[in-house]
Amino acid sequence: MIGFTLASKVEHWLEVKQSRFLAQGFPIADTDQAMSLLAMAKLQAATHHCWAYKLGPNYRFSDDGEPSGTAGRPILSAIDGQQLDAVMVIVTRWYGGINLGTGGLVRAYGGAAAECLRLAERSPLLIWLEARLQCDFSLTGSVHLLLQQYQAEKLGENFNENGWQLHFRIPSQSLEALTTKINDLSRGSAIWVPCDNTPHEHT
Numbered sequence: 434m435i436g437f438t439l440a441s442k443v444e445h446w447l448e449v450k451q452s453r454f455l456a457q458g459f460p461i462a463d464t465d466q467a468m469s470l471l472a473m474a475k476l477q478a479a480t481h482h483c484w485a486y487k488l489g490p491n492y493r494f495s496d497d498g499e500p501s502g503t504a505g506r507p508i509l510s511a512i513d514g515q516q517l518d519a520v521m522v523i524v525t526r527w528y529g530g531i532n533l534g535t536g537g538l539v540r541a542y543g544g545a546a547a548e549c550l551r552l553a554e555r556s557p558l559l560i561w562l563e564a565r566l567q568c569d570f571s572l573t574g575s576v577h578l579l580l581q582q583y584q585a586e587k588l589g590e591n592f593n594e595n596g597w598q599l600h601f602r603i604p605s606q607s608l609e610a611l612t613t614k615i616n617d618l619s620r621g622s623a624i625w626v627p628c629d630n631t632p633h634e635h636t
Contacts, residue, residue, distance in 0.1 A: 438519040440556040445549035449541045451529025456549035459521045460556065461486060464493075467521045480528040483542055485509035486521040499526075499542075503535050507543030515550040518558055522546045560605040563588070564612075565626035567598045568619050579614055583607040598626075 439460040447454040457474065461467045467486045475482050483504035485494035494505030508522050524542050533541060568576065570592070576599065580587060585603035592598070603611060615623050 436516070436518045436558040436560070437555040438517060438558045439550075440554040443549055443553040445545060445552060447541065447545040447548070448529075449537065450531040450533060452531070452533065452541070453527045453529065454541055454545045455525045456545035457523045457525070458546075458549050458553055459523075461488065461519055461521045464488065464491070467493075470521055471523060474523045474525060477525065479525045481526040482523060483508060483526070484521065484523040485512060485546075487512050487517070488519055499538055500535055503538035504542040507539050508546040511543050511546035511550055514547060517550060517555070520550070522549065561602045562605045562608050563600070563602045564608065565598070565600050566615065567596055567624040567626060568615070569596050569622065572615075572619055572623075573597050575618055576615060579611060579618075583611045585611065 439458055442457065442459050444455060444457045447456070459467075459470050461470070464486070467488075471482065471484055474484075481497045481499055481504070483495060483497045483499060485505050485508040486492060487509065492509060494509045496502070496504040496506075504524065508524055512520050512522060524545050526541075566576070577587075579585075580601060580603075583603055584607065585601045587599065587601045589600040590598060612625065
């Protein structure tokens with residue numbers, strides 16, 4: 434399964450009834466990075482810093498003092514509408530003296546975020562799964578070559594009286610093919626140990 438995130442930071446300016454809006458989109462790896470980006474944005478004096486992020490099934494958003502539901506939620510909807518993941522969008526507003534009303538705010542925040550993301554260059558986002566394998570010592574060289582072929586990354590290994598035990602992660606779309614190759618190579622003797630397979634995102 435391959436989704437998309439942003440290739441790099443992107444921004445878009447919008448002016449509505451003398452209020453200025455700056456939408457900034459960022460690719461993010463975790464919530465700590467998202468909060469660091471927000472802290473940096475808040476160093477800039479402005480009326481509001483509204484934001485949303487999405488990281489797989491996890492998301493958060495904030496209206497930052499705007500009427501409830503008029504900023505953070507529309508920004509998150511813009512991320513979902515562009516079918517992006519691992520993304521943080523911050524929309525900063527400088528108040529121009531004219532109230533926009535709730536509908537106007539929704540259109541301004543959501544529109545600025547959506548246009549910012551629409552203009553952005555995208556980057557593939559791989560979903561990683563973990564796997565554990567136990568097989569005969571004689572297969573180590575061949576299995577290592579297969580790991581390279583399928584872009585898998587070794588996380589750990591050990592040797593004991595039962596053979597070679599390997600812990601690795603692999604892009605989700607490659608796991609089935611690698612499993613078939615190793616099962617054929619070992620003539621069905623390889624043992625696959627179940628993993629707690631919560632998908633991990635990686636750009």
